[in-house]
Amino acid sequence: MKLVCLIALLIGSVTNLLAQVPNPAPSPWEQPAADLAEQVAAILGPGQAHLTIRNLSNLPTDQIPSIRHQLVQNLKSHGVLASGAESANAIRVTLSENSRERLWVAEIVEGDETRVAMVRVDPGEAQPPQSAAGLMLRKQTIFTTRETILAVLETPNGLVVVEPEEIVIFAHTADGWHEQKRVGFGQSRPLTRDPRASIYPSPDAGGFAAYAPGSACAGSYQPPPTSDWVIHCHDTDDPWPIIQSSTASNSAAMKAFYNTPRNYFTGVVTPGTALDLPPFYTAVPFPRANGTALLINGIDGKVQLAENSSLKTVTGTRDWGSDFASLHTGCGAGTQIIASSSGEALTDSLRAYELPALEAIPASATLTMDGTVTALWTAPEGSSALAVVRKQAGEGRADSYEVDRVKATCN
Amino acid sequence: MRWTVLRQLAISCLIALLAFPAAARTRPHYGGTLRVEVQGDGFESSNGLLWSLLMDGLTQIGADGNPKPALAVRWASENNDHRWQFWLRPGVQFTNGSPLTPASVVSSLEAPCRSNCPWTAVHAVGDSVVFTNDSPMPNLPSLLAGSQFLIHLTDAGDGKEPACCIGTGPFQFTDPAFLKTLAANPNYWGGRPFVDKVEVLTNKSFRDQWLDLSVGHADLVEVPAEQLRLAQQQHLTIIASPPVTLLALAVADSSVLANPSLRASIAFAVDRSALSNVIFQKQGEVTASLLPAALTGYAFLFPTDRDLNKAHGFRGGLNAPSLTLATDNNATMQLAAQRLALNLHEVGFNVQAANAATALHKDMALLEITLASSQPQPALESILRSVGVASPVIDNTPTGLYRAERDFLQTHTLIPLLYLPRAYAISGRVRDLRLSANGSPLLADVSLDDSQ
Numbered sequence A: 001m002k003l004v005c006l007i008a009l010l011i012g013s014v015t016n017l018l019a020q021v022p023n024p025a026p027s028p029w030e031q032p033a034a035d036l037a038e039q040v041a042a043i044l045g046p047g048q049a050h051l052t053i054r055n056l057s058n059l060p061t062d063q064i065p066s067i068r069h070q071l072v073q074n075l076k077s078h079g080v081l082a083s084g085a086e087s088a089n090a091i092r093v094t095l096s097e098n099s100r101e102r103l104w105v106a107e108i109v110e111g112d113e114t115r116v117a118m119v120r121v122d123p124g125e126a127q128p129p130q131s132a133a134g135l136m137l138r139k140q141t142i143f144t145t146r147e148t149i150l151a152v153l154e155t156p157n158g159l160v161v162v163e164p165e166e167i168v169i170f171a172h173t174a175d176g177w178h179e180q181k182r183v184g185f186g187q188s189r190p191l192t193r194d195p196r197a198s199i200y201p202s203p204d205a206g207g208f209a210a211y212a213p214g215s216a217c218a219g220s221y222q223p224p225p226t227s228d229w230v231i232h233c234h235d236t237d238d239p240w241p242i243i244q245s246s247t248a249s250n251s252a253a254m255k256a257f258y259n260t261p262r263n264y265f266t267g268v269v270t271p272g273t274a275l276d277l278p279p280f281y282t283a284v285p286f287p288r289a290n291g292t293a294l295l296i297n298g299i300d301g302k303v304q305l306a307e308n309s310s311l312k313t314v315t316g317t318r319d320w321g322s323d324f325a326s327l328h329t330g331c332g333a334g335t336q337i338i339a340s341s342s343g344e345a346l347t348d349s350l351r352a353y354e355l356p357a358l359e360a361i362p363a364s365a366t367l368t369m370d371g372t373v374t375a376l377w378t379a380p381e382g383s384s385a386l387a388v389v390r391k392q393a394g395e396g397r398a399d400s401y402e403v404d405r406v407k408a409t410c411n
Numbered sequence B: 001m002r003w004t005v006l007r008q009l010a011i012s013c014l015i016a017l018l019a020f021p022a023a024a025r026t027r028p029h030y031g032g033t034l035r036v037e038v039q040g041d042g043f044e045s046s047n048g049l050l051w052s053l054l055m056d057g058l059t060q061i062g063a064d065g066n067p068k069p070a071l072a073v074r075w076a077s078e079n080n081d082h083r084w085q086f087w088l089r090p091g092v093q094f095t096n097g098s099p100l101t102p103a104s105v106v107s108s109l110e111a112p113c114r115s116n117c118p119w120t121a122v123h124a125v126g127d128s129v130v131f132t133n134d135s136p137m138p139n140l141p142s143l144l145a146g147s148q149f150l151i152h153l154t155d156a157g158d159g160k161e162p163a164c165c166i167g168t169g170p171f172q173f174t175d176p177a178f179l180k181t182l183a184a185n186p187n188y189w190g191g192r193p194f195v196d197k198v199e200v201l202t203n204k205s206f207r208d209q210w211l212d213l214s215v216g217h218a219d220l221v222e223v224p225a226e227q228l229r230l231a232q233q234q235h236l237t238i239i240a241s242p243p244v245t246l247l248a249l250a251v252a253d254s255s256v257l258a259n260p261s262l263r264a265s266i267a268f269a270v271d272r273s274a275l276s277n278v279i280f281q282k283q284g285e286v287t288a289s290l291l292p293a294a295l296t297g298y299a300f301l302f303p304t305d306r307d308l309n310k311a312h313g314f315r316g317g318l319n320a321p322s323l324t325l326a327t328d329n330n331a332t333m334q335l336a337a338q339r340l341a342l343n344l345h346e347v348g349f350n351v352q353a354a355n356a357a358t359a360l361h362k363d364m365a366l367l368e369i370t371l372a373s374s375q376p377q378p379a380l381e382s383i384l385r386s387v388g389v390a391s392p393v394i395d396n397t398p399t400g401l402y403r404a405e406r407d408f409l410q411t412h413t414l415i416p417l418l419y420l421p422r423a424y425a426i427s428g429r430v431r432d433l434r435l436s437a438n439g440s441p442l443l444a445d446v447s448l449d450d451s452q
Helices: A002-020 A030-044 A061-077 B002-019 B049-054 B102-110 B206-214 B225-233 B260-269 B272-279 B308-315 B331-345 B376-386 B398-409
Strands: A047-055 A080-083 A089-097 A102-110 A113-121 A136-145 A151-155 A158-162 A166-173 A176-184 A198-201 A208-212 A215-222 A228-235 A240-244 A252-258 A265-270 A280-288 A291-298 A303-307 A310-313 A324-328 A335-340 A349-354 A372-378 A384-391 A400-409 B033-037 B059-061 B067-069 B072-078 B083-088 B121-125 B128-132 B171-173 B181-184 B197-201 B220-223 B237-251 B323-327 B351-355 B364-370 B414-426
Touching: A030 A061, A030 A080, A030 A089, A030 A102, A030 A113, A047 A061, A061 A080, A061 A089, A113 B398, A136 A151, A136 A158, A136 A349, A151 A198, A151 A208, A151 A384, A158 A208, A166 A215, A166 A228, A176 A228, A198 A240, A208 A240, A240 A265, A240 A280, A265 A280, A280 A303, A280 A324, A280 A335, A291 A324, A324 A372, A324 A384, A335 A372, A335 A400, B033 B206, B049 B171, B049 B181, B049 B197, B067 B072, B102 B121, B102 B128, B206 B220, B220 B225, B225 B237, B225 B414, B237 B260, B260 B308, B260 B331, B272 B331, B272 B414, B323 B331, B331 B351, B331 B364, B376 B398, B398 B414
Parallel strands: A047 A080, A047 A089, B033 B197, B033 B220, B323 B351, B323 B364
Antiparallel strands: A089 A102, A102 A113, A136 A400, A151 A158, A158 A166, A166 A176, A198 A208, A208 A215, A215 A228, A240 A252, A252 A265, A280 A291, A291 A303, A303 A310, A324 A335, A335 A349, A372 A384, A384 A400, B059 B067, B072 B083, B083 B128, B121 B128, B171 B181, B181 B197, B220 B414, B237 B364, B237 B414
């Protein structure tokens, strides 16, 4: 009896072990090899041919035996046998590529005649690793598109995306975001070359108010059975909110006039302040010992702190770009500034800074963004920032845009 | 004592510089004057710098090589691409204030190509323009982005054609009689350019352009492919395109070269490697295919090596009288033409290089053809159209494109030689310069660091 149990246990263990062995992932070369072999066989017909492979692409050489194996097997299934160099026929396969995709080319040589077969092969993509140290910034991509994104708002009823000429609503489904509605600004004025926008949740958090140069839109969600968005846009030069009220009303505590044909705020804010603010790209509230100050990035590149009726220059901002946001992390002083590195680099980065006095002190390692940060703002809940990143796809490919949520964790 | 004072002064200056709060790099600034110098007149037919500053097409080519909306906001084809309808962007004006209308677009498009247009008829329908053709036009949206189809005003309102170049582009001439300074178009539909003005100095030699750049009198100058290495050695800041200019030998299929064997002999006799290594300082991509390898991946199927045995074989005992090889009056092109003449002389051809502008008879011509798109299908059709082949390229598969190239190249009426990049050197104040699909600088996106 013990022996039977032992055998049963052994069989069970082996079965379990076998069940745990993962199925080998299908080779990415299976389909293109099958397609190319089929084309070659259609040209050559059953018989023998000498098969050679050369690699003119960036494909790692260790992949070539696998590709050769796939080709030989598939050719064999069509009656074409790979033979030695003495064969009268030859199949010269070149693993090539262009700026968009891989291209496998077979030259089929029969006597003096050479015929050609080709298949396209998906290039595939690799993901670079991320690492950080100190106060740790992490990013999570929440949306990707080929269209230009200016601003984004997540609502319980969908994702609201501001594009240069339109507001687009995306609904979340099991397989990702799906476009639900698209409404144009109906702008009568020309576009701007470096367009910007901002978007805020409505007081009930179900809708939104969006601002773009020369236009404003308000959207509200109609609950079921309608389940639709009602969006109204109009031409306006009304000021844009730059500080939201700390109360639950979600109203604006300060607004700033935007220079519609340009890419910056004029410096005129409402309600007015005792200070004459210079024209600026960005202004964010920042808590100080004696109240909330306004950290602004002037169009002359100077970062200044407006507090106690005076403007004070902030040093240590040499590597800051035009965009920054405040982040209530609860770490260190409680609130940090997260700043983009530069609007020029192809690979931008974000970094958190403390501002104990008038010098910005790095508080985190840089977080590589794999593209250029074109917009950065504090998310409505205050503890994360949202960044729009333009990713250059390289020659022959369109740029893509992604929205990343950036959070900081204390170390 | 004197050295001590100087040293202290230097240290003080250094400390002052370090203590001064450094300005952050910011979003692009508006304002300033961009100073550009070019060797030509800026209005060269295929790649003149000024065209795209002054005018727009119905479409433009995006970074991925696909057509994007420009003066047309959308388009649709019917009847298997035999009919295309393009809807115009509302509210666009020419820089003289005239509205852009379907009629003005039709009038502008009727002039440039006459019989060799990709369409047989174009007419206005409501707020759109409709193109029709007997053959399919699968690449029409891409072809309409070409410089020959940029939209300009043909009637100044008095029934006469305006003096020059009234378009809808990002810039406009400040004085049409003085074609040198262009001002930003404040009402440009794509957004006012960042710089206020572009000053274009034309007919400047490369040497003078580089000199002006080095002393701060120019912001953007040309770097010909053959001088890219020198520019790098001189630590110039260079923006270079992928290979976009096809250098090719056009061979007449009439008169003395009507015999295809003679043309085949010429094709096998040219020494592309020597041309690349000696004249173009290895900056070109040797090619025997019409499209560059980066677009297709199959360029290696067209052998580039010189084959004198085959050249002699095709030449055989055939007689060819003296041939004329015409090219631009440009020192590099003249050198290249002389080199090719030497190659052909080795196979028994007697070739005289001549200036294209003055030559009475041309058996061959050394051409520069600019790639119109980074998508292979419209790029190939554009190249074929530039040498008078009007049939559309319909098959978009790699095999179909290869066959279209192979069939045309077997006529040996156009012999591809090299693909060359277009390059520019810029001053330290120029920001965000990008190049279009055909290698032209996109000056409307440029901003200057010292502007506000």
